[in-house]
Amino acid sequence: MAMTRRVHPLVSLNPYQGNWTIKVRVTSKGNMRTYKNARGEGCVFNVELTDGDGTQIQATMFNEAAKKFYDRFELGKVYYISKGTLRVANKQFKTVQNDYEMTLNENSEVEEASDEAACIPETKFKFVPIDQLGPYVNSKDLVDVIGIVQSVSPTMSIRRKSNNETVPKRDIVVADETKKTVVVSLWNELATTVGQELQDIADKSPVVAIKSLKVGDFQGISLSTLGKSIVQVNPVISESKKLRNWYDSEGKETSMASVGSGLSPSTKSGGRSMYSDRVSLAHITSNPSLGEDKPAFFSIRAYISFIKPDQSMWYRACKTCNKKMTDALGGGYWCEGCQKNDAECSLRYIMVVKVSDGSGEGWVSSFNEEAEKIIGCSADELDLLKSQMGEENSYQLKLKEATWTPHLFRVSVSQNEYNNEKRQRITVRATAPVDFAAESKFLLEEISKMRASQ
Known part of the structure; x- marks a missing residue:
């Protein structure tokens, strides 16, 4: 029967197709999650599937289907699947490169x-490579890392602020040929299963390959597993063999340094100093092709020259995952990411401001943490000021106070498409006040370089 069935490649599937059968490998399996919304309670889990051409798709199962297939789907095994449905993928939440x-x-x-x-x-x-993790800090992009395990911590119990639930966590430190180390936090089942395996063989310095890691800013740069992360110990791949040969021949005697060492919270974005890649605003705005292939990172010194008071400066965010919430039936708010209702939400900045320097001006996007540094208060606090009606407009005054103060910015430059037209997008990745002593030293060095080149 298996020899005669017709198998469709994933790339050929669409929502309007009739019967189809696919043959795919489970390359990622999420945990079973429960949710509660206006329609009731339920459970859900998803898997990522890959076919013979390397095309991927995410498959989701709810309630009875989730219970039926959760144990049947095993990570790494191959299956024939039929009688499923397809829809256009939600770009905000999709985890694989597929339109459906x-x-x-x-x-x-x-x-x-x-x-x-x-x-x-x-x-x-x-x-x-570990020394190239900087540009991914606090971005939506996930990374894959391979390294030699340097140390493994005992399992810790961490209490989540969102729901007071206690979850297991274990930290491991890994190193690679860049002679840099990074802390990787293993969460939930990974902490107690593969984490224990790594602790048992830590004295042998095993190789570990991890897929789908979130890059955070703890200790400058850090990594954390997610529900979809995959951890392989001593994988049989060429990169593992190469890394093992390097470590055994020279790596074990090499001095290693943390990839986040020397990076303060204000200078960690892009893994670079606020004084590296310094350019003028005109350098960015007069080069519309910057960031076409991948985001380009620069540092600038500029003033906030204007903040539009009537813009949508924040969104209602889930207190658990920070994703956007919408009004729920019967009151409260609905989070698509957590698949649950909540009586409360928090506000998070999503703000556009005009910045200026000696060469010109431009509009930049600034998100929550960096926007708080610019405004000087949280979005919830600014919303409260906006709602207060008095003789003096405290909201307008707060925005005015935030202008014409110099800042150092680490920015990324990329290309966005709007109405079939490509536009340059400048995003603030880190903000810091001007340290005038350091700034003077930087300018003197620049002058010396100019004189030396003449």
Whole structure:
């Protein structure tokens, strides 16, 4: 039967297609999650599937389908799947490069294809060297990392502020050929399973490859696993063999340094100092092709020259995941990311401001943490000022106070498409006040360089 069935490549599927069968490997499996909303309570989990061409798609199962297929789907195994439905993927939440996402219900068919598994690729990694993690700090992009395990901490119990739930966590320190180390936090089941395995063999300095890590700013730069993360110990891949040979021949005797060392919270974005890649605003705005292939990072010194008071300066955010919330039926707010209702939400900045320097001016986007440094208060506090009606407009005054103060900015420059027209987008990645002693030293060095080149 398996030899005669017609298998469709994932790239050929669309929501308007009739019956189809796909043959795919489970390359990521999420945890079973519960949710509660206006329609009731339920459970959900998802898997990421890869076919023989390397095309990926995310499949989601709710309630009865989730209970039916959760144990059946095993990470790394190959399956024939049919009788699912497709819809256009929500770009805000999609985790794989596919225009569509799949939903399986209790009538869908899932059959293991272990006899033909060899034709489906295993988990593919796109490793980022540890010394190049800086540009990913606090971004939506996830990274894959491979390294030699230097140390493993005992399991810790961490209490979440959002729901007071206690979850296990374990930190490991890994190093690679860049002679840099980084802390990786393993959460939930990964902390107690593979984390314990790593602790048991830590004296042998195992190689660990981890897919889908979030890059944070703890201790300058840090990594954390998510529900979809995959951890492989001593994987049989060429990168692992190369790393092992390097470590055994010279790495174990090499002095290592933390990738986040020397990076303060105000200088960590892009893993670079506020005084590296310093350019004028005109350098950015007069080069419309900057950031076409990938974001370009620069440092600038500029003044906030104007903040539009009537813009939408914040959004209602989930207190658990910070994603946007919408009004829920019957009151409260609905979070699509957590799949639950909540009586409360928080406000997070999503602000556009005009900045100016000696060469010109431009508009930059600034998000919550950096916007708080610019305005001098949280979005909730500014909203309270806006709602107060008095003789003096405290809201307008607060915005005015934030202008014409010099700042150092670390920015990324990328290209966005709007109405079929490409536009340059400048985003603030880090903000710091001007340290005039350091700034003077920087300017003197620049003058010396100019004289030396003449």
